[in-house]
Amino acid sequence: DTGVSQDPRHKITKRGQNVTFRCDPISEHNRLYWYRQTLGQGPEFLTYFQNEAQLEKSRLLSDRFSAERPKGSFSTLEIQRTEQGDSAMYLCASSYGEDGGYTFGSGTRLTVV
Amino acid sequence: GDSVTQMEGPVTLSEEAFLTINCTYTATGYPSLFWYVQYPGEGLQLLLKATKADDKGSNKGFEATYRKETTSFHLEKGSVQVSDSAVYFCALSDRTGANSKLTFGKGITLSVRP
Numbered sequence A: 001d002t003g004v005s006q007d008p009r010h011k012i013t014k015r016g017q018n019v020t021f022r023c024d025p026i027s028e029h030n031r032l033y034w035y036r037q038t039l040g041q042g043p044e045f046l047t048y049f050q051n052e053a054q055l056e057k058s059r060l061l062s063d064r065f066s067a068e069r070p071k072g073s074f075s076t077l078e079i080q081r082t083e084q085g086d087s088a089m090y091l092c093a094s095s096y097g098e099d100g101g102y103t104f105g106s107g108t109r110l111t112v113v
Numbered sequence B: 001g002d003s004v005t006q007m008e009g010p011v012t013l014s015e016e017a018f019l020t021i022n023c024t025y026t027a028t029g030y031p032s033l034f035w036y037v038q039y040p041g042e043g044l045q046l047l048l049k050a051t052k053a054d055d056k057g058s059n060k061g062f063e064a065t066y067r068k069e070t071t072s073f074h075l076e077k078g079s080v081q082v083s084d085s086a087v088y089f090c091a092l093s094d095r096t097g098a099n100s101k102l103t104f105g106k107g108i109t110l111s112v113r114p
Helices: none
Strands: A005-007 A010-013 A019-024 A031-039 A046-050 A053-057 A066-067 A076-079 A088-095 A109-113 B003-006 B012-013 B018-023 B024-025 B030-036 B044-050 B056-059 B062-065 B076-077 B086-093 B100-106 B107-113
Touching: A010 A019, A010 B062, A019 A088, A019 A109, A046 A066, A046 B100, A053 A066, A076 A088, B003 B086, B003 B100, B012 B018, B018 B107, B024 B086, B024 B100, B030 B062, B044 B062, B044 B076
Parallel strands: A010 A109, B012 B107
Antiparallel strands: A005 A019, A019 A076, A031 A046, A031 A088, A046 A053, A066 A076, A088 A109, B003 B024, B018 B076, B030 B044, B030 B086, B044 B056, B056 B062, B062 B076, B086 B100, B086 B107
């Protein structure tokens, strides 16, 4: 068990470009979550998958954001036409069951310049 | 909607001092409560949790008791160490929903001086 892996660790992109992040959850975990964390704030929920099904999306997830989890394994989060306000740490977490005791990845820090 | 309020920080303590970090919550259902910790350069780690009223979660010398009557989940440690320096987040999970998403407080930075 190598924990939850996120790639890349850091991403700097120009405004208007598209970016894609990857998350590899713990293999036996059926639930996968994406959160966004800005400086001085706690993580905010973005979206949730149970196996391959995306079951909930936050209002924070504008139409420029899309997430997938093909085959219920790894997940990708894509941001199209990035804006400076998208600069944040994007966190992935996985769990098995409903007790909320997730395992978080180290995150991908996005900087939009 | 659900929310978590943490005391303002940062907090700076000397080694072996007593620590209390306040956390209160608002929830429509009957949530589970958590403390997560983020050490410098690392991801969020679950520190402790409690799932029902009067439960006490504990780990690494830290404790927190689920107080339904005061809607609180304050974190305490009797004697802090330099290695406890980190950001601490209080969070809740509303179990009435299907997805167990977490609602976090803003976090508080703890610095412990030798």
